[in-house]
Amino acid sequence: MNSVTVIGPGTVVASYDQESTVITNGAVAIQEDRIIDVGTFEDLGAAYPRAELLDAHGGLILPGLVNLHHHFYSALARGLDPGMPMRDFGKILEGLWWRLDRALDAETVRLSAALSLADCTRWGCTTVFDHHASPSCLGGSLNLIAGVVREAGLSAVLCYEVSDRNGHDEAMAGLEENLQFASDHGKSPRLRSLLGLHASFTISDSTLEQVSKQRPADLGIHIHLAEDQLDTRLSQERYGQTPLDRLDHFGLLDGRALLAHGVDLDRHDVSRIAESGAILIHNPESNSNNAVGRLDLEAALSLGCTVGLGTDGMSSRMLGSLRAAFLGVRAGTGDPTSGFDTVSGLLHANSRRAAQIFDEPLLGRLSEGAPADVIVVEPPAPTPVTAANTLGHFLYGASESVVRHTIARGRVLLKDFRHTTLDVPALADEARSATPALWERFRELDT
Ligand SMILES: [Zn+2]
Numbered sequence: 544m545n546s547v548t549v550i551g552p553g554t555v556v557a558s559y560d561q562e563s564t565v566i567t568n569g570a571v572a573i574q575e576d577r578i579i580d581v582g583t584f585e586d587l588g589a590a591y592p593r594a595e596l597l598d599a600h601g602g603l604i605l606p607g608l609v610n611l612h613h614h615f616y617s618a619l620a621r622g623l624d625p626g627m628p629m630r631d632f633g634k635i636l637e638g639l640w641w642r643l644d645r646a647l648d649a650e651t652v653r654l655s656a657a658l659s660l661a662d663c664t665r666w667g668c669t670t671v672f673d674h675h676a677s678p679s680c681l682g683g684s685l686n687l688i689a690g691v692v693r694e695a696g697l698s699a700v701l702c703y704e705v706s707d708r709n710g711h712d713e714a715m716a717g718l719e720e721n722l723q724f725a726s727d728h729g730k731s732p733r734l735r736s737l738l739g740l741h742a743s744f745t746i747s748d749s750t751l752e753q754v755s756k757q758r759p760a761d762l763g764i765h766i767h768l769a770e771d772q773l774d775t776r777l778s779q780e781r782y783g784q785t786p787l788d789r790l791d792h793f794g795l796l797d798g799r800a801l802l803a804h805g806v807d808l809d810r811h812d813v814s815r816i817a818e819s820g821a822i823l824i825h826n827p828e829s830n831s832n833n834a835v836g837r838l839d840l841e842a843a844l845s846l847g848c849t850v851g852l853g854t855d856g857m858s859s860r861m862l863g864s865l866r867a868a869f870l871g872v873r874a875g876t877g878d879p880t881s882g883f884d885t886v887s888g889l890l891h892a893n894s895r896r897a898a899q900i901f902d903e904p905l906l907g908r909l910s911e912g913a914p915a916d917v918i919v920v921e922p923p924a925p926t927p928v929t930a931a932n933t934l935g936h937f938l939y940g941a942s943e944s945v946v947r948h949t950i951a952r953g954r955v956l957l958k959d960f961r962h963t964t965l966d967v968p969a970l971a972d973e974a975r976s977a978t979p980a981l982w983e984r985f986r987e988l989d990t
Contacts (some may be wrong), residue, residue: 548573550917550948552584553599554928557909558606559890565930571604571913576952581909582961583964590952597955601923602947603936606907607669607916608861609893610801612824612853615659615673615688616644620980626986632771632835641708643678646881646984649687654974656688660695661965662859667918669951670906671793672700672801672853672899674739674765678709681716687966689734692948696956698916700900701728702739702765705754705786714750718757725762733952735900737801743786755793763799763900766790769812770804771835779884788810796821801896803853806836810846814841815948817847822896825889827867828856840885849881851892862942866890887934915953920944921960964967 548819551570557563572580572585580587587594602619611975617640625638625799656673663671677684684703689773692699701724705717717739725736738758740746743766747756758764760978768786769775778786790796805813805823825838843850855865865886872882894907905913920941928936949957 547572547579547589547594548597549584549587549594550597550604550919550950553582553602553604553919554924555604555909555934556574556928557581558907559894561887561891563930563933565667565928565933567928570599570605571909571917573917573950577932578909578911578913578915578917579671580911589595594911597691597948597950597958599919600921600947601730603924603928603941604909605667605918605920605941606894606909607918607949607951608890609897609907610663610668610854610859610861611672611801611822611851611893611896612826612855613659613671613673613755613859614675615656615662616652616675616677617648618655618857619643619974619981623982623985627869627956632773632833635833642985642988645678645709645988646981647677647680648981649680651977651981652680652684652687653691654970654977655689655896657965657970658974659859660691660697661962661967663697663880663958664949664962664965665946666858666860666862666901668697668721668859668861668902669916669918669949670698670700671859672765674702674704675804676704676741678713679722679939681713683720685720685736686727689724689728692734694964696951696954698733698739698897698901698951700735700897702737702789702833704739704741706741706745707750707790708741709746711747711750714746715753718750718754719861722757725759730902732901736762737765738762738856740764740795742767742770742774742779743789744774748774748782749853751789751793751795755795757930758795758940762800763797763801764795766789766803768802768805769807770830771833772807785812787815791815803841803855804830805838806830806837811840813843813846817849820849822849822851822892825849825868826851826855826857827871828857828864831871834856837875840868840872843883844867844885844888849892851896852889861890861893862937866938866942878952883934886938915950917948918946918951919948921947934971
């Protein structure tokens, strides 16, 4: 039996829901991959006198964060000049992302994943949902990424984005990649899968038909939905239905579906999503970056929709995404009293969805029996933390703070700000060597 580790002393915030327990001068005891106790530092010290101490230096002790929508493959785009104006969402896809993903080879897929996972670790994310595309390195790409995930030590939910944008054969290869990975890793404790779809406007009816036929009943979809008006317009022009109608028509809109964005939805659509039990994923920084507008969070929540939060490859910093969501609500409503109620459930929704997918009901909570996903945020809060004001601390403090320790399923991935599983300076060196050739391949590709 492995020894017990006590993480403390610090201010324990036991979950991201609105009724979270707060323990001042608290601590969390972990053993192997589980939390075995939560209480005051003094009580846990007395209960586990031989425990190893991981000093929290008085910081906030929080559950590991969950990111519901990321794109590891975007990591090497930083500083890349597409060489053409990207005046609208379609041009952003054609001129940047669909060229970058085609230019990726196995080496740059691996490096992109490792760098993104290092950033997730740095910002306290312990469970990440990735949406991958690398058409020139498609077969086996999810297993390649899974290998990096194992090395990094996080939990991940992977998928490959099926699309007809480079032809039907490639769409079928993407479907096969999802199905193969799902059958390899169906019930793995740290790796799960979804069925990735790019977006309605790039997926033909015959492809959706195949997806519908071949999808195992317990494998939910992970798709970009109505990220921009382009999705609705082209879906109707090409296939005679809205994106949501198409998902419904092919039996893909259900309680296991992850729908990223939802910027261009009407109230009727949102009500149907609420009825289906699917989760909408808000990506505020990405939506601002692409100037596509924003999901009407207030309306979605008032219509009963479950809404979670992602970063869409813009960053790996979930507390930063929460702050962006909050500021987006205030900017959108023009009402300085708005925002708190609207964003208060986003991180909790992420934890609930990850708990469902990993069959770990207590994931995202600091409580006995929960997976040992724990982070410590620095510095200690300079003002009182109570059950009633944790969101204020997240939005105005922790979102601008650094993470001291990241522990995922009992394994310390970041200790006193240093990665323990990934050699980040070496990865950056490798990336600087590999990126010029990647960018050269990018420039040679037509849009
Ligand atoms: Zn995305």
